[in-house]
Amino acid sequence: MDDIAADPSHPRYASLLMRHRLEVAAEKGMLAGSAMIAHGRGEAFDYLLGERTTTSALQATRQALATLQAAKKPVLSINGNVAALACDEMLRLANALSCAVEVNIFYRTPERMKAILDHMNERKHVLGLEVPVLGHAPDARIPGLEGPRAACHRDGILESDAILVPLEDGDRCQALVAMGKEVIVIDLNPLSRSAQQATITIVDELSRALGNMLDFTASEGTLEVDSDYNHIAVLEEGVNEMLNAFKRP
Ligand code: ATP
Ligand code: MG
Numbered sequence: 001m002d003d004i005a006a007d008p009s010h011p012r013y014a015s016l017l018m019r020h021r022l023e024v025a026a027e028k029g030m031l032a033g034s035a036m037i038a039h040g041r042g043e044a045f046d047y048l049l050g051e052r053t054t055t056s057a058l059q060a061t062r063q064a065l066a067t068l069q070a071a072k073k074p075v076l077s078i079n080g081n082v083a084a085l086a087c088d089e090m091l092r093l094a095n096a097l098s099c100a101v102e103v104n105i106f107y108r109t110p111e112r113m114k115a116i117l118d119h120m121n122e123r124k125h126v127l128g129l130e131v132p133v134l135g136h137a138p139d140a141r142i143p144g145l146e147g148p149r150a151a152c153h154r155d156g157i158l159e160s161d162a163i164l165v166p167l168e169d170g171d172r173c174q175a176l177v178a179m180g181k182e183v184i185v186i187d188l189n190p191l192s193r194s195a196q197q198a199t200i201t202i203v204d205e206l207s208r209a210l211g212n213m214l215d216f217t218a219s220e221g222t223l224e225v226d227s228d229y230n231h232i233a234v235l236e237e238g239v240n241e242m243l244n245a246f247k248r249p
Helices: 013-027 035-049 055-070 080-097 110-127 154-158 170-178 193-197 206-220 231-243
Strands: 074-078 100-103 162-164 182-186 200-202
Touching (some): 013 035, 035 231, 055 162, 055 182, 055 206, 055 231, 074 154, 080 100, 080 110, 100 110, 100 154, 170 193, 182 206, 193 200, 200 231
Parallel strands (some): 074 100, 074 162, 182 200
16 A cells, blocks of 8 residues: 555654655545644654653553443544544454444545545455445534534434544544543644543554554453543653653663
8 A cells, every 4th residue: 555665674664654645645635734734743742752652552542442342332533634644444443343434524625525535435445344434424413513524424423422533623522522422532742632631542643553452452352441540640641751751761
């Protein structure tokens, strides 16, 4: 899938690969104008983390997976950057959870929706998965949001009890939490509104976090929800990891 000139031995290979995926997605019309800025903000925080999954991020990842597995109706939300960076991982995770993915974007235009849906459906076909890909025919609205960014599927986001929304905007995250859902965010910035407001926040790079979830699914099957899980304490650990960057071995 990735036709990239960079050498895999390059120390920034993973980062270059992600940038390349965004460039390709931009050419296909999948991204909003601000997509690269959002990505750059994430990269800066990842640099502070040392571009690795921390112990606290792994703890959040386990809790997120356990929560999705325990949900009656989980759903995975896809925006332009998520489709560009980790389309296959999102489809594989939805397959493992037997749930739908729903394309749901902040700056909704018919052209961008079509480009993202086409990409998801093409990859689903290549991977040979039966995952429902929603977003093409929204018939409901997320309460508390104005305009096209509120549009969603009744059978997807609206009726879900747990939702994975990687790289989500703070407003929408808040609106989903207000609906009483378990809201799981993947966000490298532990200080963003999304990271703060979510039920569970994984402070890790998107493809690393999803890769870990898929590994846990394969190696451990069903995980247990930790009833003592402390969202804010885990976020604080994320901030501390960044502040202690110079003390790392
Ligand atoms: P908020 O609206 O929650 O306050 P924001 O406005 O600062 O956040 P947005 O542009 O709405 O940020 O969302 C992008 C978020 O995604 C940023 O917090 C950024 O750190 C994060 N991000 C970008 N790329 C990645 C990635 N590959 N993996 C994880 N997080 C990422
Ligand atoms: Mg925002």
